[in-house]
Amino acid sequence: xxxxxxxKTKHREGExxxxxxxxxxxxEGQVRGVRKMVEEDAYCxxxxxxxxxxxxxxxxFKSELLSNHIRTCVKDDIRNxxxxxxxxxxxxxxxxxx
Numbered sequence: 393x394x395x396x397x398x399x400k401t402k403h404r405e406g407e408x409x410x411x412x413x414x415x416x417x418x419x420e421g422q423v424r425g426v427r428k429m430v431e432e433d434a435y436c437x438x439x440x441x442x443x444x445x446x447x448x449x450x451x452x453f454k455s456e457l458l459s460n461h462i463r464t465c466v467k468d469d470i471r472n473x474x475x476x477x478x479x480x481x482x483x484x485x486x487x488x489x490x
Contacts, residue, residue: 408460415453422446454488 404412426442462481469477 402461402465412453412457412460415449415456419446419449419453422449458488 422442423446426439426446429439429442466477466481
């Protein structure tokens with residue numbers, strides 16, 4: 393049995409792709425910075441502040457991705473009669489809001 397989630401894909405290009413990849417690159421750099429801080433025995437609160445910055449960056453990435461998803465995938469699926477997309481969106485929102 394094939395996983396339903398694995399059957400769906402989304403081609404991204406142009407500004408959308410560039411923006412998402414740029415955000416991820418910055419997040420990777422921030423995480424490497426946190427690792428270096430731990431390796432170099434940085435003070436706990438300094439590390440915690442940087443972890444908070446990583447969380448904020450991930451939230452911004454999540455927000456951009458979700459907005460793009462609603463404006464493209466969800467909108468197109470609903471226009472094409474895919475009402476199950478609304479339930480999928482509700483389910484995803486419940487998971488990411490925990």
